Amino acid sequence: MATRAVISLPATPKAGEAFEVRATVAHAMETGYRSSDEGARLPRDLVRRFECRLDGELVFAADIFAAISANPYVSFWMRASQSGELRFSWRGDNGFEHFETRTISVT
Amino acid sequence: MRALLLLLVALAARAAEPDLRRSGRDTMSSALRTLQADDAQHPAQLALALGRELWGQGGKSCASCHGEPEKLRGAATRYPAWLNGEGGGIVDLPGRIQRCRVRHQQQPAWAPEAEPLLALTALVAQQSRGLPLAPPRSPELDAAARQGQQLYTTRLGALNLSCAQCHDERAGLRLGGSLIPQGHVDDYPVYRLEWQSLGSLQRRLRGCLSGVRAQVPAWDSAELLAFEAYLARRSAGMPMQPPGVRP
Amino acid sequence: MKRREFIVSAAVFAALPEAQAEEAAMRDAIRTWAGRDPEAGTLKIDIAELVENGNAVPVRVTASEPVVGLALFTPLNPEPGVIQVSLGAAAAKPEFSTRMRLARSQRIVAVARAADGRCWQTGVDVIVTLAACVEP
Numbered sequence: 001m002a003t004r005a006v007i008s009l010p011a012t013p014k015a016g017e018a019f020e021v022r023a024t025v026a027h028a029m030e031t032g033y034r035s036s037d038e039g040a041r042l043p044r045d046l047v048r049r050f051e052c053r054l055d056g057e058l059v060f061a062a063d064i065f066a067a068i069s070a071n072p073y074v075s076f077w078m079r080a081s082q083s084g085e086l087r088f089s090w091r092g093d094n095g096f097e098h099f100e101t102r103t104i105s106v107t
Numbered sequence: 108m109r110a111l112l113l114l115l116v117a118l119a120a121r122a123a124e125p126d127l128r129r130s131g132r133d134t135m136s137s138a139l140r141t142l143q144a145d146d147a148q149h150p151a152q153l154a155l156a157l158g159r160e161l162w163g164q165g166g167k168s169c170a171s172c173h174g175e176p177e178k179l180r181g182a183a184t185r186y187p188a189w190l191n192g193e194g195g196g197i198v199d200l201p202g203r204i205q206r207c208r209v210r211h212q213q214q215p216a217w218a219p220e221a222e223p224l225l226a227l228t229a230l231v232a233q234q235s236r237g238l239p240l241a242p243p244r245s246p247e248l249d250a251a252a253r254q255g256q257q258l259y260t261t262r263l264g265a266l267n268l269s270c271a272q273c274h275d276e277r278a279g280l281r282l283g284g285s286l287i288p289q290g291h292v293d294d295y296p297v298y299r300l301e302w303q304s305l306g307s308l309q310r311r312l313r314g315c316l317s318g319v320r321a322q323v324p325a326w327d328s329a330e331l332l333a334f335e336a337y338l339a340r341r342s343a344g345m346p347m348q349p350p351g352v353r354p
Numbered sequence: 355m356k357r358r359e360f361i362v363s364a365a366v367f368a369a370l371p372e373a374q375a376e377e378a379a380m381r382d383a384i385r386t387w388a389g390r391d392p393e394a395g396t397l398k399i400d401i402a403e404l405v406e407n408g409n410a411v412p413v414r415v416t417a418s419e420p421v422v423g424l425a426l427f428t429p430l431n432p433e434p435g436v437i438q439v440s441l442g443a444a445a446a447k448p449e450f451s452t453r454m455r456l457a458r459s460q461r462i463v464a465v466a467r468a469a470d471g472r473c474w475q476t477g478v479d480v481i482v483t484l485a486a487c488v489e490p
Contacts, residue, residue: 008147018446058442065435069410069453070303077447138402284483300407354406
């Protein structure tokens with residue numbers, strides 16, 4: 001299955017007004033403490049870092065640990081004074097990487 | 108209590124009778140109710156996004172016959188169904204989707220609980236949000252529902268418990284730390300936190316049967332479909348809100 | 355969702371040797387992130403008091419003044435770290451939400467770090483009940 005993410009945020013926020021961004025990425029977040037039915041330890045496989053940048057500048061970042069649930073979800077508030085491009089990135093174990101871009105048109 | 112509940116189910120159509128049935132939604136904590144009600148936070152969002160993607164994919168996509176998913180509003184309320192013809196029989200919604208895939212899309216069937224199957228099940232079920240469960244009738248479905256009701260009220264497994272003992276007689280009490288729900292089937296498929304994934308009613312039933320240390324019936328077996336036929340009638344008339352969230 | 359603090363129970367719990375080891379691991383993790391031992395301070399932690407399943411527990415942390423960092427820690431999960439957040443200039447509120455895993459009932463701790471280096475923390479008790487029937 002292709003990696004997927006779901007991001008919700010207003011497409012046309014007002015300049016300077018706070019708006020909420022919610023982001024989820026598909027990832028099992030295997031803790032390394034679970035065993036398969038045959039009794040073998042399922043190896044740790046986690047998303048480690050999430051970043052949101054507006055035109056390259058860091059808005060919000062999170063270092064994520066095994067205690068974050070599967071399909072890691074974060075939400076935060078930001079504001080923008082002009083339109084721009086939001087870039088979301090997730091990085092994790094075993095070379096995991098996923099990127100999403102959203103354009104915001106500030107009114 | 109059990110007799111009363113069954114009587115009320117049978118008389119659900121009568122406006123004068125109070126309906127004592129309560130969805131598992133109403134007996135969850137408010138945090139979980141919020142997770143289910145808020146589309147932006149719902150843990151099944153990813154599955155729904157996948158479902159929408161799959162809906163339009165391929166030469167003979169779902170969309171090529173059905174149009175937009177919204178056209179299937181009401182379809183998910185009418186399961187399990189009886190399908191005539193060769194390869195017919197009782198099917199639940201995932202079974203119907205598999206049948207479409209094999210017969211009309213000429214693709215191999217998915218494994219039970221496969222991610223794309225659950226994604227499409229969630230997408231189709233979601234189109235019937237707010238509509239009352241309306242399982243159809245037929246001689247075959249009636250027989251299956253009778254068998255299902257018998258299974259429901261029979262002590263099973265090494266723990267020797269019947270479904271009715273918990274979900275009819277003791278709904279509202281606690282087992283361990285968990286509140287016992289009435290066990291309605293209004294929100295399937297559900298994202299069960301215990302599973303950390305979406306799952307079908309058959310998965311839930313197999314889990315319960317394993318929980319009482321009974322022999323777990325095979326996927327799509329006559330017993331599981333009989334359970335589904337009975338449970339749909341037991342919950343008939345209750346509004347659906349799929350996909351659900353449950354602890 | 356209400357925030358509650360059980361200072362008495364935390365003190366009683368801290369007396370047990372295993373608990374002390376786990377509390378120490380959490381304190382080390384906090385110190386590593388914050389750069390120092392935070393003082394007690396005001397932070398709002400929105401989390402259910404009673405959690406039906408510890409696999410996905412919604413939680414929100416909000417500070418009452420601008421901060422550059424917010425983090426969550428647990429004493430009784432297998433590891434103390436949960437999430438460590440950095441807030442840039444465009445972040446509009448000193449707040450974030452996530453869904454976390456809780457292995458058992460415990461007192462989770464949120465820590466805030468301001469631009470001038472000040473750090474403060476607060477805790478909230480959460481009771482976790484698990485599924486009664488073990489499933490395949």
